[in-house]
Amino acid sequence: MSVEVRLPTLLRAHADGASSVSAEGATVGEVFADLVAKYPGMAGNLIDDNGGLHKFVNVYRNDDDIRYLEQLDTKVSDGDELSILPAVAGG
């Protein structure tokens, strides 16, 4: 499956400044693995030390937050759009 991945500004430096990139995979986790293979600088920003989704990142498959789907096992189809969003918070 080929999906379009929209990147937050912070990650674009790792992708030659691109705001979105194409990546392959049948699940979000596989797409992320493909992304990291292409753009190694993203590694620490997407996945935590335990192999889960980094807590400072939200990921949407089209309009759905993958935390409420199957997290990194969420399936993707050709033409889906994944959006990587920073967790914007403070006090």
Add this chain to the structure above:
Amino acid sequence: MPDALATPTLRMTHAQYDTVLAHCFDGFPDEACGLLAGPFADGAPTGEVGQVYPCRNADASARTYTVDSKDLLAAMRDADDHGHDIIGVWHSHTHTDAYPSATDVRQAVDPAWCYVIVSLKTGEPVLRGYSIHDGAIRECAVQVG
């Protein structure tokens, strides 16, 4: 060596400024938050604010805020439709000064963003902007007009 904290003057219209303040008052006594979008040049924000997006505070708290991720997604898409990107975030401090808290510094995600804080500590709102990078805070100028 480039200065990581060098940020352009944030330039807002009066209408945008009023939208930000109104959202802060509407959210009181909880903290209110929202996003700023604008054009980039050479990979960095120019400082011009093209759009302001009032967002929900997912924390619904007087002490912390988290921009609702669905609102963030909608803002990113709308900004993209305008050829813009997110360039900053604003939030209110209901009982403290318009200066980044330790939590703000710890959770700052993007050194290129302007972090706008609106203090409602006194009757008169005070709005200031900052860049935050690796724990260092520097005020960035905000121009309204």
